[in-house]
Amino acid sequence: MKIKAYAKINITLDIPKIREDGYHELCSVFQTVSLHDELEIQISESDKNEIELTCDASNVPCDERNLCWKAAASFTEKYGIKNKKISIELKKNIPSGAGLGGGSSDCAETLKALNKLLEVNASNEELEKIGVKLGADVPFFIKGGTQLAEGIGEKLTELKLPYPETSLVILKPEAELPTVNIYKIFDNLPKESLPEASTEKFLAEISKGDINSFKLITNMLEPAAKTLCPEIEEVEKLLLEKGAVSSMMTGSGSAVFGIFTNVNKAAEALEAAKHNKKIIFGTMCRFI
Numbered sequence: 029m030k031i032k033a034y035a036k037i038n039i040t041l042d043i044p045k046i047r048e049d050g051y052h053e054l055c056s057v058f059q060t061v062s063l064h065d066e067l068e069i070q071i072s073e074s075d076k077n078e079i080e081l082t083c084d085a086s087n088v089p090c091d092e093r094n095l096c097w098k099a100a101a102s103f104t105e106k107y108g109i110k111n112k113k114i115s116i117e118l119k120k121n122i123p124s125g126a127g128l129g130g131g132s133s134d135c136a137e138t139l140k141a142l143n144k145l146l147e148v149n150a151s152n153e154e155l156e157k158i159g160v161k162l163g164a165d166v167p168f169f170i171k172g173g174t175q176l177a178e179g180i181g182e183k184l185t186e187l188k189l190p191y192p193e194t195s196l197v198i199l200k201p202e203a204e205l206p207t208v209n210i211y212k213i214f215d216n217l218p219k220e221s222l223p224e225a226s227t228e229k230f231l232a233e234i235s236k237g238d239i240n241s242f243k244l245i246t247n248m249l250e251p252a253a254k255t256l257c258p259e260i261e262e263v264e265k266l267l268l269e270k271g272a273v274s275s276m277m278t279g280s281g282s283a284v285f286g287i288f289t290n291v292n293k294a295a296e297a298l299e300a301a302k303h304n305k306k307i308i309f310g311t312m313c314r315f316i
């Protein structure tokens with residue numbers, strides 16, 4: 029079975045509260061985009077349970093640390109699957125440490141594929157319960173589309189937003205930013221240095237279908253990520269100079285997206301990024 033595992037961007041990212049147990053509460057509009065990894069999953073009979081994983085990216089582990097592997101191991105254990113060899117071929121197109129959720133998306137698609145291939149018929153809610161133990165964003169990717177994430181990211185509400193016609197450019201500077209490190213830096217930044225929460229305002233404006241709603245978006249993790257990766261600022265400026273309505277970092281970075289109304293301007297921005305040595309990844313895509 030061949031599957032596409034789509035990336036996500038966070039159109040807004042507010043952190044309204046840090047809980048006493050240290051967990052960060054989130055209020056964020058998650059959106060899947062057409063950039064995707066490719067997975068091929070096959071099942072064969074065996075005298076024991078086995079997982080075989082190959083991946084074309086040298087910076088992604090091919091063993092039990094990989095989220096596809098974790099998904100397969102958790103799924104077979106939970107549903108008492110016996111004597112199956114699960115072979116997974118993973119082609120990475122989504123850069124890691126980018127805030128694009130590539131690992132979590134691969135994980136969610138592996139769970140969904142095994143559910144079909146092994147004819148378990150588990151509900152999405154059951155798959156989300158397995159997924160949330162593997163990665164905070166996995167429940168989002170079980171659903172996909174546009175979702176408002178609240179709580180610690182586990183409370184999802186599907187949104188149907190009347191997006192105007194847009195093209196998206198995603199660019200990534202070299203740094204891979206581990207999410208935990210960014211949250212630690214965030215905790216020590218003075219709260220007055222953070223951007224204001226924007227989810228509520230954005231949702232009110234986009235409900236009218238106005239492209240200018242994207243000018244309101246903010247990501248509260250941006251100042252923390254910029255301390256480790258100042259190039260984020262430069263990439264945002266490049267996108268705005270090339271005509272983006274808005275540009276912002278996704279998740280905990282380091283990838284940045286630009287929203288364009290004109291596909292030719294988006295293509296020009298991507299071309300300009302190719303000549304910037306600090307940008308190691310670039311693509312044009314759309315909301316999906």
Ligand code: ATP
Nearest residue numbers: 094095124125126127128129130131132134207279
């Ligand atoms: P997030 O936004 O969910 O924090 P990210 O988009 O920044 O994640 P990922 O692509 O999910 O980054 O990769 C984060 C780390 O997870 C990588 O450093 C990698 O070692 C590990 N990893 C495990 N499984 C995978 C996978 N299938 N694809 C990519 N990375 C994986």
